Amino acid sequence: MGKPWRRGWQALLVLLGMWAVAAIASAQDVSLPQPGPSAPSPVAPRSDREPYDPTHYRAPSLSLSRLEQDPVPARVLAGEFERRFEAVSGDMLWAHKGQATWWRIIVNQDVAEADAPQLTIDRPSRREIELWRPGDDLPLRRSIYGPDTDLNHSTRMIVFPLPRGLRKGDRLYLRMLAADVMSSRVEIQPLARVQREDMMHVGLRSVVLTAMGVIAVLAFGFWIGLRERGYAYLGLTLVLQILTLTSDGGEMRVVPWLNEIAPDSRTNIVLNTAAVLASIRFLIFFLGLRTTQPKAARLLDWCSISLGGLLLVSLFRTWKYSALFGNLNLLVVVALVLYCTVVAVWRRQREAYFLLLAWLPLMLLLVALVGANHQWWPEFSWLEYTFPVGLAFGGLGLLLGLTSKLQQLRRDRDTANRLATYDSLTGAMTRAAISQSLRNAVDSAHRSHRPLSVVFFDIDHFKRINDEHGHRVGDETLRIVSLRTRNRLRAYDLFGRYGGDEVLVVLADTHLRDAVRVAEHLRESVSGSPLSIDGRLLPVSLSLGVAELMPDETPEQLLERADAALYASKSAGRDRVTGHSVEPEREVVS
Numbered sequence: 001m002g003k004p005w006r007r008g009w010q011a012l013l014v015l016l017g018m019w020a021v022a023a024i025a026s027a028q029d030v031s032l033p034q035p036g037p038s039a040p041s042p043v044a045p046r047s048d049r050e051p052y053d054p055t056h057y058r059a060p061s062l063s064l065s066r067l068e069q070d071p072v073p074a075r076v077l078a079g080e081f082e083r084r085f086e087a088v089s090g091d092m093l094w095a096h097k098g099q100a101t102w103w104r105i106i107v108n109q110d111v112a113e114a115d116a117p118q119l120t121i122d123r124p125s126r127r128e129i130e131l132w133r134p135g136d137d138l139p140l141r142r143s144i145y146g147p148d149t150d151l152n153h154s155t156r157m158i159v160f161p162l163p164r165g166l167r168k169g170d171r172l173y174l175r176m177l178a179a180d181v182m183s184s185r186v187e188i189q190p191l192a193r194v195q196r197e198d199m200m201h202v203g204l205r206s207v208v209l210t211a212m213g214v215i216a217v218l219a220f221g222f223w224i225g226l227r228e229r230g231y232a233y234l235g236l237t238l239v240l241q242i243l244t245l246t247s248d249g250g251e252m253r254v255v256p257w258l259n260e261i262a263p264d265s266r267t268n269i270v271l272n273t274a275a276v277l278a279s280i281r282f283l284i285f286f287l288g289l290r291t292t293q294p295k296a297a298r299l300l301d302w303c304s305i306s307l308g309g310l311l312l313v314s315l316f317r318t319w320k321y322s323a324l325f326g327n328l329n330l331l332v333v334v335a336l337v338l339y340c341t342v343v344a345v346w347r348r349q350r351e352a353y354f355l356l357l358a359w360l361p362l363m364l365l366l367v368a369l370v371g372a373n374h375q376w377w378p379e380f381s382w383l384e385y386t387f388p389v390g391l392a393f394g395g396l397g398l399l400l401g402l403t404s405k406l407q408q409l410r411r412d413r414d415t416a417n418r419l420a421t422y423d424s425l426t427g428a429m430t431r432a433a434i435s436q437s438l439r440n441a442v443d444s445a446h447r448s449h450r451p452l453s454v455v456f457f458d459i460d461h462f463k464r465i466n467d468e469h470g471h472r473v474g475d476e477t478l479r480i481v482s483l484r485t486r487n488r489l490r491a492y493d494l495f496g497r498y499g500g501d502e503v504l505v506v507l508a509d510t511h512l513r514d515a516v517r518v519a520e521h522l523r524e525s526v527s528g529s530p531l532s533i534d535g536r537l538l539p540v541s542l543s544l545g546v547a548e549l550m551p552d553e554t555p556e557q558l559l560e561r562a563d564a565a566l567y568a569s570k571s572a573g574r575d576r577v578t579g580h581s582v583e584p585e586r587e588v589v590s
Helices: 004-025 073-077 191-227 229-249 256-261 265-287 294-314 321-344 350-373 383-420 429-450 464-469 471-486 512-527 555-571
Strands: 062-067 087-090 100-107 117-120 127-134 141-145 155-160 171-178 183-189 450-461 492-498 500-510 529-534 534-536 542-546 578-580
Touching: 062 183, 073 127, 087 100, 100 183, 100 500, 117 127, 117 500, 127 155, 141 155, 155 191, 171 265, 183 191, 183 321, 191 229, 191 383, 229 265, 265 294, 265 350, 265 383, 265 542, 294 321, 294 492, 321 350, 350 383, 429 450, 429 492, 429 555, 450 464, 450 471, 450 512, 450 555, 464 471, 464 534, 471 492, 471 500, 471 512, 512 578, 542 555, 555 578
Parallel strands: 542 578
Antiparallel strands: 062 087, 062 100, 100 171, 117 155, 117 183, 127 141, 127 171, 450 500, 450 542, 492 500, 529 534
């Protein structure tokens, strides 16, 4: 591969390395390190205890029991259902989708008041939780959205204060209403540790969402400036992903009207579905599937129609299998995109390498997340941060890939334009290009009332050269003559092959006499020394005609007069310059 490929691979490898480092870092447990098991210490007054040291804090063990029923809270608190609670191992809470579930939490050791203990429940999205602490008649209510929002903490956890601490054997009763089947970890942590995790969560989420927002703004800016719809697809995909993340993560609660619609399960389905639809449109454009893999493009279109139907229905209501239907469509899309990417890589489409490196890890994370949501396999806590980080780096990678793709398209277009504009043998402009340039120059000269002249010439006895020495020598003669004459022109003079051995030169801001002088230099550059071709010297001369643009004269009329001057040079014996004037007596010959 050439240098551009090597530079592209280096950039992709750097991007992949950054993604991997960020993903590994984000997957680490953000909680403070804990020592090994030790005997629980008795509760002591603050004056008898050392200052709180978070590095030596060990979360107290808890015993969890679950009640399938949803009785009146007073009856649960009165102990009527104690024997119906079923013990559950571990520290995970869950609830059937849309059904309230009761949990009994028994503390197996004392929890000191001095630590400002807090009961924390992670993955709080779309959960409404009520907690009865020992001695409480009314519950504490917490949720990410709605009137029970606790703005003192981040959206990473639902936090309940335990200001009086707890004694071994104390019981907490918790009622959970969830809109999904994801599990949440329950734990008792000191306030200092909760605040530290809040800061780390807010910092990482801010970086990820800001990065995605910046990439989306850049994409839309490129779309407005370059009018390339691929950037619009990418920008829309990123915006919808940002909305999905902020809806699930709880950041939407800071906007009052979004705080009303974000908890609705329809919001999640609509945003996720719209994001997938935008991604499909982008990927079809990015890989050029309409032309390179039309069958795969049609399958993606059918997936789009299916998801579009789900989106329209979800605007009004959801049904039991809405999430499953949407996620199955998503997995089909992921499989198709992976297949198309592999095929494109096999065909050496440059943009496919960007897609493979930028989105392959993200697609694997997406599959893991979908499976965990439907309990097809265990949940992975590192997805909480790894997936958003993957979205940010995936968006950046695709922005770079799209830019590389468009640069290549522009290079191809410029190459095609050059082939259409310049003659491959002589390097001069083609007849169509020089004719259009002459028309533009004539229009400009008429508007600005500035002089303009043209030189029309051909090679004397060029047919004889072809007949005696062959067409290869004739082509080489044309190339050398073009090179010598072009080197005698100014940078902004126009030089084009008009046909065969005929060449047209357009001299802006040049009167007739100056143009005749330029033409004479062109003649001398060729006839002054013979051409060396295949080890032999070949004498060559030019006949040139010159004409200056007259008021209201058309390009065709100007060329006609220059051609007449060229004919006059040939009639006078060739190897000379003739300047054509409107009055015959002003004709200039050299």
